[in-house]
Amino acid sequence: MTKNTIKLLDVVALTVNLPEYNLYRSQVGTVVELLADGAAFEVEFRDRSGRTYESVGLRPEQIMVLHFEPASPDSIRSMVTV
Numbered sequence: 001m002t003k004n005t006i007k008l009l010d011v012v013a014l015t016v017n018l019p020e021y022n023l024y025r026s027q028v029g030t031v032v033e034l035l036a037d038g039a040a041f042e043v044e045f046r047d048r049s050g051r052t053y054e055s056v057g058l059r060p061e062q063i064m065v066l067h068f069e070p071a072s073p074d075s076i077r078s079m080v081t082v
Contacts (some may be wrong), residue, residue, distance in 0.1 A: 006035055006041055012063040021054050028066065029054075 004010065010031045016026045023045065033042035035057055043063060045054045 006031060006038075006060060006065055008032070008064070011066045011068075012041075012043060013066055014058075014062065015064050016062050018056070018062075021056050023054060023056070029063075 009055065012031060014023055014025050014027050014029070014031055019077055027045060029043040031041045031046040032044045033054070035042055040059055041058050043056060043058050044052050046052050046057075
C-alpha cells in the first residue's frame, strides 16, 4: 500500500468546516507551503479571478488531495474515507 502524501502545489479540498475563516467543507485550495516538516500545510483559497481570499495553516486530516486522473487499483486501497 502506498502512502498518500500531500505535496507543494497539490489541489486540495476541505474535509471540515472552518467558520472562523468563512471556509466550509468541499472548498478547494492549493498547498502553497509545507509547515512543520510536512505535519501541516499552508493552503491558499482563491476566487474565480485569482484573488486570494484566505490563506490558512491546516493539518492533513482537514484536507484531501484532489485527483484529476483515473485512480489505479493500488491507489484506491490507500484512499481514506471521511
